[in-house]
Amino acid sequence: MTHGKGRDYKKLPPMTADIAKDGHLQLLLFEAERAWAYAQELMSSALQPSNQANASSLRHSATGRFRRAVNWSTQLLSLCQTLYGLSRLSAENLLEVTIYTVILNGRFLRYRDDFEDGLIQLSVAKSLLDDLANASSTSRDQALAVLFADEIGPEIRYCAHELGRAKAYDINGIVSELAPLHRNEIVENCDALVAKLQSEGSTTLKTKLKERLWEGQPVPIRYPELVDVFLKVEQAEAIVDSRQKEGRRSTSNKKAKSDVTAYDAVLATLSDAEEVARKLQEAQQVTGATSTSSSNGGRDIQFVHAYIVYQLLSRRIQRDLLLINTLLASGGGEKYKAATSKKPATGSANADSVDKRLYPAIVKLLDTILQSLTQMRTISIVDDSPDLASAVDARLDFTNGRRCVYLAQCYAAVKKYGEALALLQHATIHVREAISSLSLSESDVINSGNTPFFPLNTEDLKELETTIASDSLQLKRDWFAYNGGSVKADPTTYKKPLFFNIALNYVELDMDRLQQRAGKQPVPAPGAPSSSTNAPQTKTEFVLEKKPTPKAKAEEHVEPAPNHNHKPVGA
Numbered sequence: 001m002t003h004g005k006g007r008d009y010k011k012l013p014p015m016t017a018d019i020a021k022d023g024h025l026q027l028l029l030f031e032a033e034r035a036w037a038y039a040q041e042l043m044s045s046a047l048q049p050s051n052q053a054n055a056s057s058l059r060h061s062a063t064g065r066f067r068r069a070v071n072w073s074t075q076l077l078s079l080c081q082t083l084y085g086l087s088r089l090s091a092e093n094l095l096e097v098t099i100y101t102v103i104l105n106g107r108f109l110r111y112r113d114d115f116e117d118g119l120i121q122l123s124v125a126k127s128l129l130d131d132l133a134n135a136s137s138t139s140r141d142q143a144l145a146v147l148f149a150d151e152i153g154p155e156i157r158y159c160a161h162e163l164g165r166a167k168a169y170d171i172n173g174i175v176s177e178l179a180p181l182h183r184n185e186i187v188e189n190c191d192a193l194v195a196k197l198q199s200e201g202s203t204t205l206k207t208k209l210k211e212r213l214w215e216g217q218p219v220p221i222r223y224p225e226l227v228d229v230f231l232k233v234e235q236a237e238a239i240v241d242s243r244q245k246e247g248r249r250s251t252s253n254k255k256a257k258s259d260v261t262a263y264d265a266v267l268a269t270l271s272d273a274e275e276v277a278r279k280l281q282e283a284q285q286v287t288g289a290t291s292t293s294s295s296n297g298g299r300d301i302q303f304v305h306a307y308i309v310y311q312l313l314s315r316r317i318q319r320d321l322l323l324i325n326t327l328l329a330s331g332g333g334e335k336y337k338a339a340t341s342k343k344p345a346t347g348s349a350n351a352d353s354v355d356k357r358l359y360p361a362i363v364k365l366l367d368t369i370l371q372s373l374t375q376m377r378t379i380s381i382v383d384d385s386p387d388l389a390s391a392v393d394a395r396l397d398f399t400n401g402r403r404c405v406y407l408a409q410c411y412a413a414v415k416k417y418g419e420a421l422a423l424l425q426h427a428t429i430h431v432r433e434a435i436s437s438l439s440l441s442e443s444d445v446i447n448s449g450n451t452p453f454f455p456l457n458t459e460d461l462k463e464l465e466t467t468i469a470s471d472s473l474q475l476k477r478d479w480f481a482y483n484g485g486s487v488k489a490d491p492t493t494y495k496k497p498l499f500f501n502i503a504l505n506y507v508e509l510d511m512d513r514l515q516q517r518a519g520k521q522p523v524p525a526p527g528a529p530s531s532s533t534n535a536p537q538t539k540t541e542f543v544l545e546k547k548p549t550p551k552a553k554a555e556e557h558v559e560p561a562p563n564h565n566h567k568p569v570g571a
Contacts, residue, residue, distance in 0.1 A: 017082040025076065029100075032072035036104065039065035043111075066108045073101040081188075091196040092132070098187055099128050103152060110159060119159035119174070120182050122152050126171070127179030128187070131194050135201035139209040139231070143224045150222065210234060212307075213450070215385070219307055223280055226304065229273040236266040256326040263319035270312040277305040306381045313376045314453040320369045321454070324362055359409045366403040373399060387441040394437035395446070395454050401430035401464060408471065417479035424472045431468070435461050 015024060042062035046055045080097045083089040106121030126149055133145035153171050160168035167173060183190045209230055212219040221227055240262045281301050373396045382388050404427035408420040438444065438458065447455055515521065 015079065017079065017086060017088075020079055020083060025079065028072055028076040028079070032069045032076065032100075032104070035065045035069035035072060039063075039069060063111075066111060070101075070104050070108055073104050077101045091193055091200055092135075095128060095132055095193055095197055098193075099125050099132070099148070102128070102186060103148075106152075107155065110155060113162075115159040115162045119156060119163065120178055121186065122156045122159065123175045123178040124183045124186050126152055126156060126175045127183060128190075128194075130175075131197065135197050137201055139221070139227045140224050142208070143222055143227045146220075146222045147224065214307060214381070219304065221304065223276075223301070225276045225280065226273065229269060229276055233266065233269040233273055236262070236269045240266055256322070256329070259322055260319060260326070263315060263322065266315050267312065267319065270308065270315060274305070274308045274312055277301065277308050281305050303381065306379050310376060310379055310381060313372045314451065317369055317372050318453045320365050320372070324365050327358060327361055327365075354409075356413060359406050359413070362406050363403060363410065366399055366406065369399050370396065370403065385445070387443075388445045390437050390440040391444050391446045394434045394444075395456055397430045397434035397437060398456060398461065398464070401427040401434065401468075404430065405464070405468060405471065408475070412475055412478070415482060417475050417482065420475050421472060421479075424468050424475070427468050428465070431461055431465050 013019070039062045042058050042065060045051050046058035046062065051058060077097050080089055080094050084091070084094045102121050102125040106118045106125060109115075109118035109121060129145045129149040129152075133142045133149070136142040136145060156171050156174060157168055160174055165174070187193070209221060209227065212221075221230055240259075243259055243262055284301055373392060376382055377389065377392050377396065382392060404423040408423040408427070411417070411420040411423065434456075435458070438456075438461070444456070446452055447457070
């Protein structure tokens with residue numbers, strides 16, 4: 001300690017257990033960490049080609065810093081043992097400090113190429129970390145213990161390899177062989193300390209994460225940062241699951257909004273988890289470190305990141321499907337039945353009663369679902385599973401077909417029937433592809449999973465096929481009634497046909513002749529002279545303008561013969 005000008009230096013009182021507080025323990029820990037970090041920096045500098053001339057002095061300084069780190073950690077352990085004897089420190093905290101000191105000793109021995117003693121020290125530390133992880137009261141403490149155990153795993157393998165062991169890769173086997181023989185020698189009262197730790201852990205309330213499975217195997221969450229965000233994910237998912245258990249979907253807008261809000265909370269927590277996992281993955285790629293879990297056949301951080309992305313996309317699809325059902329339910333009973341059966345209502349009368357903004361909004365939501373499914377299909381864990389890949393492909397095709405059906409309704413609303421019928425033809429192709437994808441696997445992995453985010457079966461595809469057929473027939477009828485089924489014809493100039501006699505629409509008849517044969521005189525044009533004075537002239541004009549038609553004998557008009565014997569009156 002330095003002192004200022006004009007001030008007398010006063011030596012600090014010695015550190016005793018009576019005056020020791022949390023700050024004193026932290027100071028000793030920071031001193032040990034600083035010395036060890038400086039030693040690592042000096043070692044890396046000694047390996048650089050530019051410092052080749054000073055390499056020996058740098059290694060000598062690094063050795064001195066290593067000794068200081070071990071000295072500080074030993075002082076920390078001695079003080080903690082005294083506090084534990086006074087019942088001021090728990091067995092868990094004392095075991096943590098003991099493990100820290102043993103790890104530093106083992107690393108220092110490995111640095112000095114004393115591989116046999118270093119292997120024993122590191123094996124004992126690994127064994128104690130496993131006991132600490134099993135007896136931890138929270139998932140975060142468990143993840144911390146597992147993380148430290150993964151860090152010293154490669155060092156154990158390196159020491160075993162340098163000693164010429166045949167199974168240097170079997171870290172757990174080496175630990176189970178060496179740790180029971182030397183743990184009581186290295187750690188004072190080790191068995192009693194572990195027993196006290198287990199008794200303390202049984203009395204405390206444990207708040208741990210639920211076990212997450214993927215293809216029957218647990219998903220290891222080995223990082224404390226992920227544990228914190230996954231606890232929030234579990235809380236949000238519990239709210240969603242409780243709402244689903246309370247009852248089926250309700251048509252009330254208030255209930256639907258609360259369900260959407262619950263899904264938004266789940267998506268927010270999963271987004272945080274994805275960000276944390278991505279940063280951990282990037283940090284691992286930068287440092288080039290590999291965990292022992294991946295070398296032993298376990299799941300590394302890349303798998304955990306892919307699993308989180310899959311869960312995020314599945315929950316997003318669930319939310320979009322809920323929004324679609326809510327929109328259709330707000331349109332009335334028919335639309336809600338269509339929502340539950342995954343098909344739109346048909347008919348021109350229903351189309352007229354639907355809000356024009358409904359179908360475009362549904363198409364946008366289906367576009368979002370397609371985007372999520374496409375991204376899900378590219379995830380490594382989905383691509384590695386053939387059954388899951390075929391299930392995702394089937395839902396992609398089904399959603400594409402459903403989107404074409406709703407988009408056809410949008411075109412039909414603006415009288416573009418040709419485009420609507422073309423979309424229905426595309427929808428038929430997508431449905432056939434979905435049926436083919438579902439038939440590739442015996443059972444649907446998504447339907448049989450823990451969270452079936454997109455239920456789909458053969459009956460849904462058949463219902464959609466029936467809907468496409470009925471919509472196509474209705475659109476053809478509407479198109480024919482609109483402009484006769486023409487692509488370019490103007491509907492204002494189109495005259496609807498008379499169905500009582502089709503021949504009258506295409507054959508031009510001589511109406512005057514029909515009137516004459518019916519025994520009725522043709523109606524004269526306005527302004528024409530009277531028929532009594534100009535009848536012969538009119539008949540002559542008629543004969544001149546139109547060709548005479550052959551007549552039957554019964555139709556010929558026989559004029560009476562003149563009677564010469566008849567005398568006029570008054571003659």
